[in-house]
Structures are given as C-alpha cells and as structure tokens.
Amino acid sequence: MKWIRYTSNAATQYGILEDQRVVQVEGDPFNGYKKTGTVLDLSDVQLEVPAVPSTFYCVGLNYTKHISTEGKSIPGKPDVGYRANNALIAHGKDVVMPRDATKIHYEGELVVVIGKKAKDVSMEEAGDYILGYTIGNDVSERNWQSTDRTFWRAKNSDTFKPMGPWIETDVDLDRMETVVAVNGKEMTRFKTQDMLFGVERFISTMSQYLTLYPGDIIWMGTDGESPDLCDGDVVDVTLTGLGTLSNRFVRQA
C-alpha cells in the first residue's frame, strides 16, 4: 500500500495511491482513516514530502564503501545523527545549490517512517512500529562538511533533503537495491542488505533512550560515491519497490 501526502485545492492531506490515482481519505496513516469516495488523478495534485517529522534522524555512516570514501573508521555500534526539517523538499522540486557552494554530492538513502510511538522496543518488535519506507537524497556540500564544525549548511541548507515520492508499506529489504542516476545515466548501485546495522537494530537501540513518534523518519545511510553535481543535473534515486525520487539541481540565482 502506498501513502502519499499531497496538496489539492490549497489543502494538504494524506491519500492512498492506487494505479496512479489518489484515493482521498479522512484521517491519516498514523491515527486511523477512512476512504471518502473521492478519487483524483496523481497528475492533478501537488506532491508533498510524505512525512514531516517531530525529529529527523539520519544514520550517516552505515555502508563500508561510503565510510572509507569519507575517511572514517567503521562504527562499532549504531549511533544515530540528525538532519533538519527546513531542508526537506518533495519529489520533483529543485535542489538549490547556494552561490558559494563548490562541491555538491548526492547520497541515495532508504528512509524509515515510524508509524507508532516506540519506547523500549526489542529488535523482534521493531517492525511493528514502522509505517513504511520512502526514499531520501542526503545532499551534501563536501567542502563545508570538512571545514565547518557541524553539518548545518553542508547537509541542512534549504532544499538539501529531497524525500519521497511516497511511503510504501510493503517491502522486502533483503531484495532491495538503491540505484542513483544522473541525467539518466546510472552512477551508483548498492544492496540495502549491506547496511552495517539494520533498521530493527537502530529502532531498538534508539528506543532504549528516546521515544520515537509517529511520522519520525530515520534515513539509513548511503554507499558509494557521487560525482560533483552541476547546474541543471537531474538526480534520480530509485529503490526497489519504492519508486524513484527525482530532483533537478540548480544554481542559486
């Protein structure tokens, strides 16, 4: 089942995507819903980011090739990091590269969307707290990433966190691959199961110290390398079963 979040007639709400059509609902995937009987064409609505988290988690280092590219050592345990809501944009929106940005890379990532309040959850129970999965592009300015004291502008400048296009509730993580293409040409491909620490491990570990809330998101890290992106490049991140998150990169005017 596919949940989309969209704007139509100036109202933003959740709906269910069925065969390229949007089934309108009352309610949302977190607190219950019922179908209204109204159906819209997907092309007639404005896609929004599929979740607006209370807290935006991001794993950072979770695949070995990316860790060596970053010059980091392999983490011994799942320590999660953070990103910022201001940077979120939907599928199809432009990533704006600031005038003084000089080395912008993509990072295609699996995104977990939390469905229920989770505290002190075991690895076996963790799946019960997941609503579904979507796609993220953890856009990064590598020079700022290495010289600033924090990731504030390197990873959290406005528009640097494309997410979408929708939430898929039924996936098989063991059979999934992430493929990133620039202007239609494949550049990066990696298997989801190559994560150092899996989704259940992260949710269980985090929930020993903190409460995860419905709509919270966990970006699960990336593998491989990105070329330096240029004005006009279109980056497509495809995950098996989740669709394609596509965004154009444009230089700030």
Next chain:
Amino acid sequence: MKWIRYTSNAATQYGILEDQRVVQVEGDPFNGYKKTGTVLDLSDVQLEVPAVPSTFYCVGLNYTKHISTEGKSIPGKPDVGYRANNALIAHGKDVVMPRDATKIHYEGELVVVIGKKAKDVSMEEAGDYILGYTIGNDVSERNWQSTDRTFWRAKNSDTFKPMGPWIETDVDLDRMETVVAVNGKEMTRFKTQDMLFGVERFISTMSQYLTLYPGDIIWMGTDGESPDLCDGDVVDVTLTGLGTLSNRFVRQA
C-alpha cells in the same frame, strides 16, 4: 510581555502571563491573537514547553570557559548544531537519568524563540524576527558525549532538554546573567554578553543558507562547569528577567 504555553481542560494553548495569572487568548504569538476575557490562576494550569520547534538549533560552543572544559578550540565562525524534540520537557518536570548513565551535567542556556519566517536577514534586521527568550538546560551525559559517534543519547535522551518556564519578549541581553544552582546552592554564574557570537550574528549567518520558522528555537550555549548530578538533585537555571527553570533529576527506576 510573557507568553506561556499551558494545558487546561485537556487543551494545550498559548496565554499571556500577567501578575501570576494566565490571560487566555484565541490564536498564538506567531499568527496573531486576541484576549478572550478568561483569566486562570497560574497554579491551576499545567505548564508546557513554551515552543515546539520545527527545527531545534543549539550553538554548543559559545563561551570560552566551557570550550576549554570540553577540550575544544575556539570556533572561528558561528556553526550551529542541533538537538532533538523528543528530549524537551517543561519547567517542573523530572529529568530521568538512564540506569546506565554515569556522569550527568547541567548546562544553563539562553534560548531564542523565532517569531517570523527569516531568510537572508542582516544582523541589523535579525531582532525583528525574534519573538522572545526563554531558558534551557542542555543536560549532558559526559561519558557518552566522549565515546559515542554522535550526541544522540548524550544530549538527546528523553527528558534531557528542559525548557521554560515561559517566553519573555522584552529583555536587555547586555545586562543579563545566567545563574545555576543545585539544591539551592549557586554553582555557576556567567554574563550573557560573554558569548563569542551573539544572537544577531547567528540568526543572520544561519539565514543565508536556511529558513528559520516561527517557533524554531536556538539554544545559545553555556559557560562554566557542572558537578556530577545525583538522584534527587534539583537544578535551577535563572536568567535575569526570564525567571527560573527548575527541574529535579531522578534515576530511572
């Protein structure tokens, strides 16, 4: 003027504090309001955190004594960091020290509450985007802070971010002091004007790359040192003109 956020009759809303009484309003400080004519006793309402941010910013290193205590070098520019909403608790609520936490410290901080959407703002204009100020206690587990790869549990475990008691719109930062007391005994005192980078500098710098939204908060850093806190300790953080943020620290059962 003092804005409080409170719960009464199962509804959470903003009100104006006047002489220990809560003047009920329709609306809120960000989108406009009018007084309803209803007035409640402060003792009859449940105080809530005075803002729930879209993004929770925290400066980290902004006073020289604290920076040397942390063994860090003086930052050359204002690079902001992040904290997590799950950790926020109101004035008067207990900070729960996890069973395996061994070295818990307070950090008394000035908190800026953003009042209007801010992007590309000059230092001179920055003040126009501030609703007011409140108090934060950036509770930290120092062993996790030094051994984990990120601050996720060291600074963002549930209840580690007390904030309040309310938002004061009229302050004179140049005359303010932060005083932290444990069980009524003063332990730390520092002047707000000793910040390396001031509020306007941070807002202006951040807004060149990101949009600040109404209700976003910026915690401005701390100075001095904390003793190791024990089960039952009460920590009071007082800032001139802002009142006192008081929270008891209790060991997780």
